[in-house]
Amino acid sequence: MQSITTLISKNDLVFAFLLVGLIMWLSYTLARKVLDNKIPGAAIAIAIGLGLAYLGGDEGLASIPLFSGMALLGGSMMRDFAIVATAMGADFKEIKKAGLAGGLALLIGISVAFFMGGILGYVMGYTDPKSFATIGAGACTYIVGPVTGSAIGAGSDVIAISIAAGVIKSIVATIATPIFAKQMELDNPHSAMVFGGLIGTTSGVAAGLAATDPKLVPYGALTATFYTGLGVLLCPSIFYFIVSFLLS
Amino acid sequence: MKIYGVALLAGCYIVGKILGEWLGDFLQIDGNVGGVGFAMALLIGINSLGFSRRNLDTESKDGVLFWSAMYIPIVVAMSATQNVKAALTGGWVAVLVGVGCTLLCFALVPVLSRIHPKEIE
Numbered sequence: 001m002q003s004i005t006t007l008i009s010k011n012d013l014v015f016a017f018l019l020v021g022l023i024m025w026l027s028y029t030l031a032r033k034v035l036d037n038k039i040p041g042a043a044i045a046i047a048i049g050l051g052l053a054y055l056g057g058d059e060g061l062a063s064i065p066l067f068s069g070m071a072l073l074g075g076s077m078m079r080d081f082a083i084v085a086t087a088m089g090a091d092f093k094e095i096k097k098a099g100l101a102g103g104l105a106l107l108i109g110i111s112v113a114f115f116m117g118g119i120l121g122y123v124m125g126y127t128d129p130k131s132f133a134t135i136g137a138g139a140c141t142y143i144v145g146p147v148t149g150s151a152i153g154a155g156s157d158v159i160a161i162s163i164a165a166g167v168i169k170s171i172v173a174t175i176a177t178p179i180f181a182k183q184m185e186l187d188n189p190h191s192a193m194v195f196g197g198l199i200g201t202t203s204g205v206a207a208g209l210a211a212t213d214p215k216l217v218p219y220g221a222l223t224a225t226f227y228t229g230l231g232v233l234l235c236p237s238i239f240y241f242i243v244s245f246l247l248s
Numbered sequence: 249m250k251i252y253g254v255a256l257l258a259g260c261y262i263v264g265k266i267l268g269e270w271l272g273d274f275l276q277i278d279g280n281v282g283g284v285g286f287a288m289a290l291l292i293g294i295n296s297l298g299f300s301r302r303n304l305d306t307e308s309k310d311g312v313l314f315w316s317a318m319y320i321p322i323v324v325a326m327s328a329t330q331n332v333k334a335a336l337t338g339g340w341v342a343v344l345v346g347v348g349c350t351l352l353c354f355a356l357v358p359v360l361s362r363i364h365p366k367e368i369e
Contacts, residue, residue, distance in 0.1 A: 020321045042320050049327030060329040067328075074325030080284045082322045084261050085315035087288035088295060101363040108360065109353055116352055117345045124341045135341065139349040161342050167330055168346025174327075176350070184357040191361040198353040198360065202284075207323045217319070218288065225285035229271075 005066060012069030020073065023048050043211040046174050083206065083225070086218040101190065102223045105197025110231050113139040113200070114239050117165065126161075129244040130154040136243075137235040138162025139169065141201045144231035151236035170204035177208025186212060189219040196220030200227030253311025260290040 008015045027048060028041035035044075053060030062071035072078070117139025118132040126135055134154040138145025138161065145162025148154075177186070177195075185191055186209075196205045196219065205224040209216045268283020291312075 016325060020325050023324055024321055042323075045320065045324045046327045049324040050330065050332055052328045053330045053332040056329075057333065058331050060327075060332060062329040070325045071329050074322055074327070074329045078322050079326055080265075080287075081257070081261055082315050082319040083284055084264070084287045084291060085257055085312050086319055087291045088309065088312045088316055101360055104363060105356075105360050108356065112353055112356065113349045116349050120345045120348055121341055124344065126341065135345060138342075139345045161339065161345075163331075164339075164342035165345040165349075167332070168342055169350045172347050172350040176354070180354055184354055185361060186357065191357060194360045194363075195357050198356055199350065203323060203326060204350075206319070207327075210320055210323070218292075222285060222288050225283075225288070229268075 009065055009068065012067075013072045014069070016067070016069030016073040019067070019070070023052075042207065043175055043178055046207050046211075050171060079203070083202070083221050086206075086221060088218075102193040102197050105194040106200070106223060106226055106230055109198035109200050110140055110227065110234055111239075112198075113169075114231075114235060118243065121161075126158065127247070129240070129247045131158045132247065133235060133240040133243050134158045134162045135165065136239070137231065138165040140166070140231040140235065141228050142166025142170065143228050144235055147232050148235040148240070152240055166201065169199075170201045170207075173199050173201055173204030174207040174211070177204075178211040181212045186216070189216065192216035192219035193223045196223035197227065200224050200231065202228070250307055250311035250314070253308035253313075254315070255311075256294070256308070257291065257312050257315060260287045260294070263287065264290055 024041070024045050027045035031041035031044055055061060055064070056067070057063035059071055061067045062069075062074075114133075114136040116136075118136030120139075121135035122132055126132065130149075130152050131154060133152060134145060134149035135158065137148035142163045143166070145166050146159050149159035149162055177184075181187070184195065186195055192209060195209070199205050199208075202221060202224045205220045206217050209220045264285070264287025265283040267286040
């Protein structure tokens with residue numbers, strides 16, 4: 001037994017391929033045979049992934065040495081590389097058409113998330129400008145939150161909340177996107193780009209769109225990749241300035 | 249050869265990331281600003297300009313499409329390595345903010361989707 005675990009630890013990435021393959025097979029079988037394709041297989045697979053992450057620690061399942069390969073396979077390098085690859089099927093003409101709406105969606109999406117998130121935090125008792133801005137930034141993505149929090153000197157408890165809010169946003173986007181796809185009229189490249197700009201959390205957008213219609217992934221991901229950059233730019237500067245002016 | 253496609257993808261990725269790094273430096277943000285977006289735009293540009301039709305045969309494209317198809321499995325692995333425990337112990341504020349803001353932005357999707365360049369002109 002000891003020798004097998006040592007062998008797996010040495011070949012952790014290959015073991016991760018096997019494990020993810022099994023999760024995918026289980027999820028797609030479940031979706032097709034039990035759920036009659038009402039919930040997409042991709043969404044089930046991602047939900048199982050999040051469930052497994054609960055068994056681990058800071059790095060989810062990868063905190064357990066046996067599953068360290070999951071951190072390699074699901075790391076930012078592989079993720080970004082695969083996102084870029086999805087652009088292969090995209091059409092340049094469609095992107096040009098969504099240019100203005102996509103840009104507007106980015107600005108509105110970041111503003112709405114920031115101020116709405118900050119107000120909800122305010123109502124729940126986080127009333128100082130630093131907490132307002134950090135929690136609001138966390139409502140953008142789980143990267144914008146901690147970057148903003150440490151830039152303006154917020155407490156670590158508030159930063160933890162901002163990360164959690166961002167992760168929950170990503171989970172909600174993943175699971176709820178296919179459910180509300182019809183109401184959002186999410187059935188063409190144009191609305192997918194608007195969607196990507198409004199929601200912004202790259203993993204949630206891409207996973208949610210993949211579960212809705214894989215062809216829409218590159219369009220949503222394209223605008224979403226600018227969201228975190230723009231959020232990191234706006235939240236600790238102009239937005240924090242507005243908040244501290246209004247709250248003092 | 250499939251490796252040609254993978255190499256093209258890697259080239260776009262590296263150039264995009266470098267541009268993102270430069271933009272980050274320029275804006276004085278510690279991070280990569282839009283690097284993935286630049287890389288995607290580059291790949292779409294090369295693919296749409298007809299340049300690739302001459303130089304990129306079907307098999308080379310398969311090299312890119314393989315990684316495109318690996319996207320969901322990679323997202324599953326990424327989900328499995330998130331700090332879900334911390335997200336759940338972050339308390340109700342995090343849940344309320346995460347769920348509330350996402351659903352509000354969902355509601356704005358059909359509104360903003362109506363903006364087409366033709367109507368502006």
